[in-house]
Amino acid sequence: MSLVDSNAVFESRALAIGISQDTVNALGLRGWVTHATFAFSAPHKKEAEPKRTREDPASNKKNAAEAAKLKRLRRTPMPKQLRGGTPCDDNGKPYCFAFNLGSCQNGDDCKKGMHLCCKKGCGKKHSYVSAHKGS
Numbered sequence: 001m002s003l004v005d006s007n008a009v010f011e012s013r014a015l016a017i018g019i020s021q022d023t024v025n026a027l028g029l030r031g032w033v034t035h036a037t038f039a040f041s042a043p044h045k046k047e048a049e050p051k052r053t054r055e056d057p058a059s060n061k062k063n064a065a066e067a068a069k070l071k072r073l074r075r076t077p078m079p080k081q082l083r084g085g086t087p088c089d090d091n092g093k094p095y096c097f098a099f100n101l102g103s104c105q106n107g108d109d110c111k112k113g114m115h116l117c118c119k120k121g122c123g124k125k126h127s128y129v130s131a132h133k134g135s
């Protein structure tokens, strides 16, 4: 592709996506006439962003799975008494609802979740109902 051809292609494309002829001309005057010259105007860009744009299917898939899991956890319906609380912390670790209701008989290694306050931003070692509901 000759420079003239790619100029023409760029120009018609720019016009097609709504960039005015004036802008195209201005870009041309400044020497940013093609995508190629635009790209080469920042020769170190590629090194500055390592791997960011590179596809890594495995990690993308894993991240997507993690995100979905977190989303599902966040959607977990809260018991009525724990309204205002969150089902899990920012890392997706679940709180023990029973502990927050003051009714869990398990120790701190409870399998249902962490024995910490489920109130958003609290996370202290007390049950939600005893610390935030009065009575």
Ligand SMILES: [Zn+2]
Pocket: 096, 097, 098, 099, 104, 105, 106, 110, 111, 112, 113, 115
């Ligand atoms: Zn528990």
Ligand SMILES: [Zn+2]
Pocket: 117, 118, 119, 122, 123, 124, 126, 127, 128, 131, 132
């Ligand atoms: Zn609390």
